[in-house]
Amino acid sequence: MNSTAFAYDAAHLIGATVLMMGFGLLYQRRMAAVIRTYAMQAMALAAAAAWQAHVQNAPHLYATAAIALLFKGIAVPAALQWLVRKLGIHRTVETALGIGPTMTAGVGLVALSIVLVLPVTTNAAALTRESLALAMSVVLLGLLMMITRRNAVTQVVGFMALENGLLLGAVGAKGMPLVVEISIAFSVLVAMTLFGIFFFRIRERFDSLDLAYLESYRGDRQ
Amino acid sequence: MMASLAQDAFHDSLPWILGLPLVSAPLLALIPSWRVGAWSNAAVSALTLLASLGLFFVRPEAGMLLFIDDFNIYLVVLTCFVGFTTAVFSAAYIARESHASRLKPLQLRFYHSMYQAFMFTMLLALSANNIGVLWVAVEGATLTTVMMVSLYRTRAAIEAAWKYFILCSVGIGLALFGTLLIYLAAQPVMSDGMAAMAWSKMMLRAAEFQPELMSLGFVFLLVGYGTKTGLAPMHAWLPDAHAEGPTPISAVLSGLLLNVALYALLRFKMLISANGHALAPGPLLIALGGLSIFVAAFMLYRRGDIKRLFAYSSIEHMGIMTFAFGMGGPLANFAGLLHMAMHSLVKSAIFFTVGMIAQSAGTKQIADIRGLTASRPLLGWALVIGVLAIAGLPPMGVFMSEFLVISSTFAREPLLAIPVMLGLLVAFGALIIKMQGMAFGEPSPLPGMEAMSAPGTGARAAGYLPIFAHLSLALVAGIMLPGPLVIWFQAVAKMLG
Numbered sequence: 001m002n003s004t005a006f007a008y009d010a011a012h013l014i015g016a017t018v019l020m021m022g023f024g025l026l027y028q029r030r031m032a033a034v035i036r037t038y039a040m041q042a043m044a045l046a047a048a049a050a051w052q053a054h055v056q057n058a059p060h061l062y063a064t065a066a067i068a069l070l071f072k073g074i075a076v077p078a079a080l081q082w083l084v085r086k087l088g089i090h091r092t093v094e095t096a097l098g099i100g101p102t103m104t105a106g107v108g109l110v111a112l113s114i115v116l117v118l119p120v121t122t123n124a125a126a127l128t129r130e131s132l133a134l135a136m137s138v139v140l141l142g143l144l145m146m147i148t149r150r151n152a153v154t155q156v157v158g159f160m161a162l163e164n165g166l167l168l169g170a171v172g173a174k175g176m177p178l179v180v181e182i183s184i185a186f187s188v189l190v191a192m193t194l195f196g197i198f199f200f201r202i203r204e205r206f207d208s209l210d211l212a213y214l215e216s217y218r219g220d221r222q
Numbered sequence: 223m224m225a226s227l228a229q230d231a232f233h234d235s236l237p238w239i240l241g242l243p244l245v246s247a248p249l250l251a252l253i254p255s256w257r258v259g260a261w262s263n264a265a266v267s268a269l270t271l272l273a274s275l276g277l278f279f280v281r282p283e284a285g286m287l288l289f290i291d292d293f294n295i296y297l298v299v300l301t302c303f304v305g306f307t308t309a310v311f312s313a314a315y316i317a318r319e320s321h322a323s324r325l326k327p328l329q330l331r332f333y334h335s336m337y338q339a340f341m342f343t344m345l346l347a348l349s350a351n352n353i354g355v356l357w358v359a360v361e362g363a364t365l366t367t368v369m370m371v372s373l374y375r376t377r378a379a380i381e382a383a384w385k386y387f388i389l390c391s392v393g394i395g396l397a398l399f400g401t402l403l404i405y406l407a408a409q410p411v412m413s414d415g416m417a418a419m420a421w422s423k424m425m426l427r428a429a430e431f432q433p434e435l436m437s438l439g440f441v442f443l444l445v446g447y448g449t450k451t452g453l454a455p456m457h458a459w460l461p462d463a464h465a466e467g468p469t470p471i472s473a474v475l476s477g478l479l480l481n482v483a484l485y486a487l488l489r490f491k492m493l494i495s496a497n498g499h500a501l502a503p504g505p506l507l508i509a510l511g512g513l514s515i516f517v518a519a520f521m522l523y524r525r526g527d528i529k530r531l532f533a534y535s536s537i538e539h540m541g542i543m544t545f546a547f548g549m550g551g552p553l554a555n556f557a558g559l560l561h562m563a564m565h566s567l568v569k570s571a572i573f574f575t576v577g578m579i580a581q582s583a584g585t586k587q588i589a590d591i592r593g594l595t596a597s598r599p600l601l602g603w604a605l606v607i608g609v610l611a612i613a614g615l616p617p618m619g620v621f622m623s624e625f626l627v628i629s630s631t632f633a634r635e636p637l638l639a640i641p642v643m644l645g646l647l648v649a650f651g652a653l654i655i656k657m658q659g660m661a662f663g664e665p666s667p668l669p670g671m672e673a674m675s676a677p678g679t680g681a682r683a684a685g686y687l688p689i690f691a692h693l694s695l696a697l698v699a700g701i702m703l704p705g706p707l708v709i710w711f712q713a714v715a716k717m718l719g
Contacts, residue, residue, distance in 0.1 A: 117438075119434070120437075120438055121434075132403075136399070159392065166399055169399065173402055173405055173406055174414060175413075175414025175418075176405055176409075177352075177416050178358070182398065186361075189391060192365060193387065196372075196383075196384065
């Protein structure tokens with residue numbers, strides 16, 4: 001019994017670390033720091049996957065952990081740092097909403113996910129319950145980051161943080177099949193995004209409020 | 223005798239249906255000549271269509287990953303059919319594009335490869351018995367279509383592809399969270415592993431699942447797959463992706479991909495309905511469907527770009543289907559299923575026509591296209607017939623399905639029928655006004671005509687045949703839907719509850 005309690009505590013601790021990194025992403029002002037925080041979040045996710053592999057006795061989750069560590073924790077951040085230098089956007093993160101309001105909204109989202117998830121999972125195992133609430137918080141924070149950041153790289157980091165939340169939920173769901181396949185599918189998606197940014201030199205996200213852009217692109221007016 | 227022969231030849235054709243596009247995707251990338259590539263693409267699609275017809279003779283056993291039942295067999299065959307006709311049209315289309323040197327041979331190799339990869343992901347999504355496989359397949363379909371939308375490499379095409387990519391990635395991300403919640407709802411009953419993700423197993427015991435988790439999951443799934451279905455207010459990617467990609471891709475996006483996303487939603491709706499205690503999915507679908515009809519109908523008036531016009535019309539029609547399935551019941555479901563098929567056929571025919579119009583007029587601006595029935599009679603009249611069909615005039619099939627939607631709604635919720643009717647009329651007016659300007663009046667010059675007549679007569683026929691094949695099928699369905707098809711649609715409509 002004692003060892004299960006420890007298993008829960010450790011899983012929650014690691015999950016909470018992923019969530020903290022999600023908040024970290026919201027208040028970083030420099031691109032390099034954003035990418036480092038993302039790398040730490042991915043490494044925490046790897047630890048969560050490895051811990052679940054150990055606790056649930058599910059060796060395939062070690063594969064998910066390895067993908068999270070090597071691909072998301074090391075390769076993607078390295079590629080992003082290189083991209084940022086290449087595109088010359090390393091200085092500051094442009095925000096559509098200030099840091100303070102964003103953080104407040106983030107806290108609100110975490111509260112929302114707890115309020116939503118905990119009552120509906122009264123019958124589920126405790127392990128699933130809390131990790132689901134954590135996972136949903138990370139997903140919503142990722143969404144928030146995508147909405148409140150202006151340029152394409154930070155938007156993609158937001159998407160990848162969202163994805164970390166999804167995988168955190170998936171590894172925490174006891175005995176869920178296809179988790180490895182899903183994490184591979186996501187990795188392909190992420191790799192394509194980075195390739196797209198590099199290849200097409202996308203700096204800004206497109207639905208910006210820039211009027212010049214609106215005139216050139218709404219080629220729809222008669 | 224014939225049946226047993228067919229049984230031997232087609233014993234379990236599902237591996238062929240999935241295998242042909244999967245294997246040919248990398249092979250098509252290796253063919254240096256785009257002409258050979260285009261016709262091989264069509265040939266592979268024809269073989270896939272043949273293999274899909276084999277499903278009528280032998281229904282494969284339901285496995286843990288794949289299965290075929292009454293519901294998806296109809297969509298698999300429809301997808302293979304439209305996939306084939308689009309491949310034929312595409313051969314003619316790219317012959318002209320490459321003559322006008324808008325596309326290079328290397329891009330075309332990539333395009334054909336992606337076309338088959340896209341067909342594979344859609345057929346996999348339709349035949350998946352596993353909500354995880356379904357998700358991976360829809361994600362793959364997003365990736366392959368993003369690549370095809372960005373094919374022209376113009377600024378507008380890249381922006382459209384990026385917008386599509388980001389919005390739909392978030393959409394499928396949320397859908398995965400929903401999938402996870404459904405698994406968690408099923409897991410205590412089904413125990414760990416594949417069974418808790420398999421449609422065929424889950425449907426049997428859905429009543430015992432945790433209703434609260436299922437309700438929460440369905441909301442995520444509705445937003446996630448609803449984004450991919452193009453439901454308002456998550457529809458922002460759809461017009462751009464349709465307008466900036468190559469026309470054959472607009473045709474399969476509208477005709478097939480939106481259906482696949484709606485199919486995913488409907489499967490989950492069946493699961494939720496079978497549970498009985500979870501939230502009622504109907505009102506949510508009715509709300510999103512109704513909103514889509516309205517938003518799209520009013521947006522139609524402001525469109526200046528011919529492909530965008532019909533992209534918004536796709537949003538409207540996906541709204542009609544979603545609304546019909548939300549109403550539920552045998553009649554409304556029947557109407558929804560029929561509308562799925564009719565919209566696929568008619569809308570892809572319209573996009574084929576629009577593609578050729580844009581190529582010969584050298585512009586996509588509606589204001590610059592006039593008098594097509596005089597300058598290009600065949601194309602002009604195809605546009606007129608197509609628009610009348612999609613606007614819902616008898617005797618085409620769309621009229622029948624829309625009529626059934628409205629009348630079944632009137633019978634049960636008369637107050638809901640009025641706004642839907644209004645939305646349909648608004649859209650009808652917009653489409654007729656735009657069509658009139660393009661089809662009649664003093665003909666505008668056609669600078670692209672030289673490129674149009676460049677390819678041989680074979681390629682020219684390949685452009686027109688799919689249009690008239692689709693339109694005549696819609697006409698037949700509108701005049702007299704074959705008896706066996708009616709019985710079958712009724713059976714599926716009952717399944718959908």
